[in-house]
Amino acid sequence: MANLATREAYGKVLVELGKENKNIVVLDADLSKSTKTADFAKAFPERFFNVGIAEADLIGTAAGLSTCGKIPFASTFAMFAAGRAFEQIRNSVCYPKLNVKIAATHAGLTVGEDGASHQSVEDIAIMRSIPNMTVICPADDVETMAAVKAASEYYGPVYIRLGRSSVPTINDRPEYKFEIGKAVLLKEGKDVSIFATGIMVSEALKAAEELQKEGIDAEVINIHTIKPIDEEAVVNSVKKTKAAVTCEEHNIIGGLGSAVCEVLSEKCPAVVKRVGIKDTFGESGKPAELLKKYGLTKDEIIKAAKEAVAAK
Amino acid sequence: MNRDINKLKEIAVEVRKNIIKMLTESQSGHPGGSLSAVEILTSLYFSEMKVDPNNPKWEDRDRFILSKGHAAPVLYAVLAEKGFFDKSELMTLRKIDSNLQGHPSIKNTPGVDMSTGSLGQGLSVANGMALAGKLDNKDYRVYILLGDGELEEGQVWEAAMTAAHYKLDNVTAFVDFNGLQIDGPCTQVMNVTPIADKFRAFGWNVIEIDGHDYNQIFDAIDKAKSTKGMPTMIVAKTVKGKGVSFMENQVGWHGTAPSKEQCEQALQELGGAING
Ligand SMILES: Cc1ncc(C[n+]2csc(CCOP(=O)(O)OP(=O)(O)O)c2C)c(N)n1
């Protein structure tokens, strides 16, 4: 199994897309080595713009470029894209429904040692709440490449949430297909539906494997597109299993857990257990240590799945 | 207060060594912008600011905001040297459960006056502290250190207007003018110069100095204190990575920790730097 950070895959696919489509332009805010847009900058220096440490300006400039037919990919850390530039994204990108792609890296706790000031645990929630926004959180390198390509072919604002740390490749199989808004069934099961996004998808698969040994047949569904969420996939799975677990490297408020609850409460009420960050800030530490301390592990998913099954 | 420059130079050596040791231990963090600010922070904490390590939240204390929060190691090394917490804690930098977070956190570390790390926000907060001081008729002063790259953030200029508009002469800001940010020299990534002229145009009292020269730093601080009706910006020309030959003026040492061997070499160089 390969191990690659989703931001690395982003850097690679941008260069490929840049070769095929001259309208693709890339912007960064003094983090191009970390976000990996430096790869594109090297290949197409005339189509790369570094605005300096100025995230509001980053988004506004991207908006302007998009009105003239360019397809801008704007990158910085998730904290500063979704956070600092929220209102520029809301009013200069989403309200006019412009064709701006925001690829935000270093999302979640796995930023690691930089600590809470840099660990966005709320970006899915705030991006998801803006009308016209599409929110994608790829699970691995394969999915990142597919998502970035799909975003470039779709007209409208897209927020792509990427990570700093390496994650195992799980989608490297011939039948894998990415479609915005279409969940991916990774394992069929009848006892509980585990919905996961981003780096938690591989943990969910590990959890399902162990649950199987204990006689619990879990279904695992990768919700790479959190908005628009694949309602049909969520409802159909839970109609069968009657219990759900959500897993995300994000606050349990406002992210995937909330999105799944919104769908189920209206269309198929069921027990839902949310695995995620329990409405708290992170801290400095190694990514793996943080995931453990803040309850983002397969063990937590197993525990939640058992609770969900018991509560049926 | 004591302005014994030889003593300060000794402290600076100690602080620099601790920065290197901490970063080597954590294998993560920002040496360049920590080393460039050593003289500025040691001047403030050891010869200027009214602070009490035994009473870090003392209401009448002078305040300091490290707006370029990634330089946390220099702040921690100085606070430990000053006695706000035990020096042994320095080796826990950036580790899980530590009081020394990757970026300064008011909730975790005694002596830290404001949580920072997201660039561009500090000067607004400094203004707030200064306005409160004026409202309450307190004579504490508010000091702040910004990065030159950090000046690219729009909020800095909003705050620059506010400070001048409200005549915040109790605010003294420093820019660590080391010429580098992450993606390269500031002039190439996004030109921030001329810094002094910009702040002058924004209504600030501006003083340009060598940020490694204690006499010039004290001179500037004295001028700031005697200037009424406007805030002061001290544009301090510095060398990123100052004191460690292989780090000096190297953009690659912004956010990279030294290896054990590099640590040894750095400590050796610093050991002999007292009279440098
Ligand atoms: C709002 C925000 N955007 C981006 C970053 C990432 N970042 C950390 S340090 C840095 C460069 C800072 O350069 P400068 O202000 O010149 O600091 P110094 O050279 O003194 O280290 C950047 C872009 C951040 N911390 N905050």
Ligand SMILES: [Mg+2]
């Ligand atoms: Mg700088």
